[in-house]
Amino acid sequence: MKTNNSPWLTQLHHEREIKILENDHNADVVIIGGGIAGVTTLFFLLTHTNKKVILIEAKRLAHGATGHNAGQLVAEFEKPLIDIVREYGMGMAVRGLGAVESAWELLDEIFEQTNLDVSWRQFIGYGGYAEFEQLVGDLETEFIKHEHGLITFPILVSYESQWFEKIPEKYKKICREVDQRVITEFLDITGNGYHAALPQKKGVMNSALFTEKLAVWCLEKYQDRCQIFEESFVHGIELGTEKPIVITNGAKAICSNIVLCTNGFENFYIHTQEGLALDTKFHHALHGAVGYMTGFVSSRDLEPMANYYYEQGKKRSSDPFTSDPYFYVTRRDFEHPEGFKKLVTVGGPEMRLENREIYYREFDVAEEFHNESIRFLEDNFNTKGIEEKFFWHGLMGYTTSGLRLVGREPLDPRLMYNLGCNGVGILPSIMGGRKIAHHVNNEEIEETIFDPKR
Numbered sequence: 001m002k003t004n005n006s007p008w009l010t011q012l013h014h015e016r017e018i019k020i021l022e023n024d025h026n027a028d029v030v031i032i033g034g035g036i037a038g039v040t041t042l043f044f045l046l047t048h049t050n051k052k053v054i055l056i057e058a059k060r061l062a063h064g065a066t067g068h069n070a071g072q073l074v075a076e077f078e079k080p081l082i083d084i085v086r087e088y089g090m091g092m093a094v095r096g097l098g099a100v101e102s103a104w105e106l107l108d109e110i111f112e113q114t115n116l117d118v119s120w121r122q123f124i125g126y127g128g129y130a131e132f133e134q135l136v137g138d139l140e141t142e143f144i145k146h147e148h149g150l151i152t153f154p155i156l157v158s159y160e161s162q163w164f165e166k167i168p169e170k171y172k173k174i175c176r177e178v179d180q181r182v183i184t185e186f187l188d189i190t191g192n193g194y195h196a197a198l199p200q201k202k203g204v205m206n207s208a209l210f211t212e213k214l215a216v217w218c219l220e221k222y223q224d225r226c227q228i229f230e231e232s233f234v235h236g237i238e239l240g241t242e243k244p245i246v247i248t249n250g251a252k253a254i255c256s257n258i259v260l261c262t263n264g265f266e267n268f269y270i271h272t273q274e275g276l277a278l279d280t281k282f283h284h285a286l287h288g289a290v291g292y293m294t295g296f297v298s299s300r301d302l303e304p305m306a307n308y309y310y311e312q313g314k315k316r317s318s319d320p321f322t323s324d325p326y327f328y329v330t331r332r333d334f335e336h337p338e339g340f341k342k343l344v345t346v347g348g349p350e351m352r353l354e355n356r357e358i359y360y361r362e363f364d365v366a367e368e369f370h371n372e373s374i375r376f377l378e379d380n381f382n383t384k385g386i387e388e389k390f391f392w393h394g395l396m397g398y399t400t401s402g403l404r405l406v407g408r409e410p411l412d413p414r415l416m417y418n419l420g421c422n423g424v425g426i427l428p429s430i431m432g433g434r435k436i437a438h439h440v441n442n443e444e445i446e447e448t449i450f451d452p453k454r
């Protein structure tokens with residue numbers, strides 16, 4: 001068994017002073033949850049509205065999924081785009097993906113305004129496919145993106161595989177045949193077992209460090225309108241009163257609007273005006289999956305990378321819970337006190353949490369997940385000069401719609417959500433934060449695929 005040991009948390013400011021919610025407070029908006037969703041929501045509320053905002057975090061900022069992910073920046077949905085089109089229609093599906101893509105610009109906006117000292121890189125990453133069937137669903141997604149002006153690049157298919165002849169005519173214009181060695185080179189692997197590579201706009205960032213530094217910036221810049229309380233577990237929300245009340249162990253926060261940025265697993269009750277508990281419905285709309293990661297350090301100079309790989313023999317389905325795992329590998333600069341300069345991380349193995357089963361970050365990690373990542377790395381990469389240093393896990397919240405929930409609760413619009421990560425949540429959280437500021441400003445907002453429904 002191995003202890004949960006995330007590299008992202010090692011870079012946080014551990015002596016930072018925190019405040020606990022000990023006395024009652026009033027604010028316009030209370031945000032619950034201090035991960036990337038909560039803190040970017042805080043940022044956009046402060047910079048785009050004149051509201052007074054309080055953020056309440058049960059533990060320390062950025063120690064949830066935000067501090068236990070792979071840190072790949074990517075604007076995509078795990079759910080196939082064609083399924084979203086079937087459910088919501090082409091217009092809404094394309095607008096939804098466009099909204100997630102807009103998070104690249106929002107990230108630029110944050111860095112321009114704050115000058116945060118957090119390193120992040122943007123580049124092209126690649127998806128690798130060992131079998132033709134694994135590629136088929138993504139052809140339609142890329143085709144829709146191409147036809148609707150979203151970010152897309154030609155899919156590379158090797159001459160040697162003869163896959164190109166099998167590609168339906170309609171998709172040929174978004175594919176390009178190349179030598180097998182080009183694919184092997186882009187995927188940066190040792191063998192020739194992958195025959196197609198799908199380029200994507202990607203980036204890497206320590207989302208926990210970003211979240212912590214952005215929170216500190218908000219506190220300094222907006223001293224009159226911003227407060228953050230940590231180690232303050234919220235155990236209830238009262239909506240039956242004239243003004244919504246957030247109740248912690250120590251005190252209350254009274255406000256006009258509440259935004260849940262809890263990733264979906266908050267363990268508190270929500271009483272509505274009718275006295276009904278909203279949470280019984282709400283909680284069952286989310287399923288948890290625990291994702292496992294292994295991290296290696298190196299002093300070798302390695303180019304940044306953010307790729308994923310569908311291995312030989314692995315089956316894909318539109319439901320992430322029934323699909324075989326794919327592996328995602330990232331490389332990046334990483335300042336480590338022991339002098340290491342690069343970090344290589346491998347993720348893929350996941351374990352589903354049964355209904356209402358509680359996840360603890362303190363859980364040890366089963367050896368089998370670790371062995372699976374090591375096996376994948378050794379099968380596909382040159383592991384010379386890298387040393388295993390980290391092993392961690394985090395909780396992903398899967399909504400039943402397979403999409404993030406962003407917007408107002410239909411039963412009581414004073415309650416809002418920016419949650420449900422579905423495994424790809426960094427850019428979607430940022431998009432959600434901006435959208436919440438539009439809501440709080442009471443701007444007219446088109447219906448979206450992220451709207452909470454009952």
Ligand SMILES: Cc1cc2nc3c(=O)[nH]c(=O)nc-3n(C[C@H](O)[C@H](O)[C@H](O)COP(=O)(O)OP(=O)(O)OC[C@H]3O[C@@H](n4cnc5c(N)ncnc54)[C@H](O)[C@@H]3O)c2cc1C
Pocket residue numbers: 032033034035036037038056057058059060061062063064065066067068069070071072073074207232233234235261262263265266267268290291292293347393394395396418419420421422423424425426427429
């Ligand atoms: C293994 C793994 C790999 C991933 N890889 C990627 C990736 O490469 N790219 C990507 O885009 N996404 C990835 N994700 C998803 C991404 O990390 C999340 O979508 C994102 O961090 C979610 O941020 P959040 O703020 O919504 O949730 P969290 O970071 O989990 O924050 C929620 C916060 O709410 C607090 N909270 C909960 N209940 C209460 C309460 N009752 N009172 C007060 N506070 C409460 C929690 O303590 C927590 O700090 C990955 C996730 C995992 C687990």
